[in-house]
Amino acid sequence: MSIIKLLEDFTTEKLTSESSSRRQMFGSLGSLGKRAALAAVPFGLAATTSKAKAATTASAMQTYPVSALQLALVLEYIEATFYAKALDSGILSGYPKAEAIYWQISKHETAHVNLLKGALGDAAFDAPTFDFTAGGNFDPFGEDGTNSALAYQQLLILAQAFEDTGVRAYKGQAMNLMNDPDLLTVALQIHSVEARHASEIRRLRGLKGWITGDDRGMGLPPIAQPVYIHEDNTTQGGVDVTTLGDGSPFSFESSTEAYDEPLTSDDAGAIVALFLM
């Protein structure tokens, strides 16, 4: 099942009157939704028979890059749509520095959408409908009566979540692009831009530009913890980097800050699912 199928199912669920709430469909919050898992895994592990496995593996070898780019496109759509709405909402008008930052980021995310759609060609898709409230957990655009100062805080919180997710999700797809050097390079060139975005949004919020342990940072609600899962890893290439020397460079903090961890397709898909209508 591809990310496209996941999006189609969402639309279908929305239209049928018997559909359960999105949250019920995904099971408990914070755990990996079964459907998100199936959709996000590019090589159809849902197939259980060996014959089916062989068939899916063969096609999977060719579709790894496509699945990777499709996941990237969804994430870019989330970001591009979010930043456009944020700038449109008027909430940033009292915050010129934030507004300037959002304009610059928005410009990049829109460019990324166009780039990925071009790369995907027929395998591209239109932007899904997003729920930036994540099922009522946020009110970033002040649509539900939230005062604009609080809405501003939520705009920054969501931006941080999206950017840190984007960095990790792209990283998680790098190996899927190894057979196409040009595509891999472009993905890396997008990935580092997302990291610049993440750094600046975090610092705008008064945090460090880098992630310490798996700390989601002041102000982010528990629903956002999946964005930081496994960020407390200190083992790199089989080596525990805290053991490489003495002093501050080898503390748990430094050791976890110095490396960003990839997100698996599953985990990235689960975060995406939180924001699908």
Place this chain on the structure above:
Amino acid sequence: MKKQQIKVATANGRNRRQFLKTSGLAIAASGLLVACFDDKELYGNDGPFDLGGGDLGVLNYAYALEQLEAEFYTKVLNGSYWSGAAEMEKTLLQDLYNHEINHREFFKTAITANFDADEVLPMLEFDFSSVDFNDRDSVLSTAQLLEDTGVKAYNGAGKIIETGAYLVIAGKIVSVEARHAAAIRSIRGGDMDDFKLFAGDDAVDPATGLDGSENPSVILAAAGGFIVTEFTANKLP
């Protein structure tokens, strides 16, 4: 003295000992240098250290750049700008120092564990005389240059890597370098009321939203001004 593994070569390819003899430099100086070298290594070598190709080449390349950054931030933390800097900047630069030292030691360990001893890039010597570590702008502008360069270097090296695990590691590091670059730029941008500098049009193409990417030969030529120790990257693009 520990046997020096670096085969230092002069521009015309002659080994340093011969160069010193024929150039008439002070006996004391040449004696000191010569004492560090094993004769067999000095005369029996094929020239300067080469980074190698494929995975080894990229890992050594990354190690070289991390050595450069680690040494830079070490000097920053020993300079009077840092010691008198505002708390936020002190903490930030200390974080950068911590991360780059960690990266450097990681690469040293990883390359040593996976390749032969004589394939591991030795410790390089650097020249930061062009930087005034007592001057805020000199430090921050150089930090920005090094971090931006690191991003471009890693982005351009990805396609050369052959083993998935190494690509993942490079990926884990490049995004942190980009976070660094954005943070340094953000500080400098704030000074100039340029709130977009963190990912400015000078670094990120405004039409494509893409960060820079360069081949090793380009990066090493640009970074060469800081690197004293000669080495080659003949098997890297």
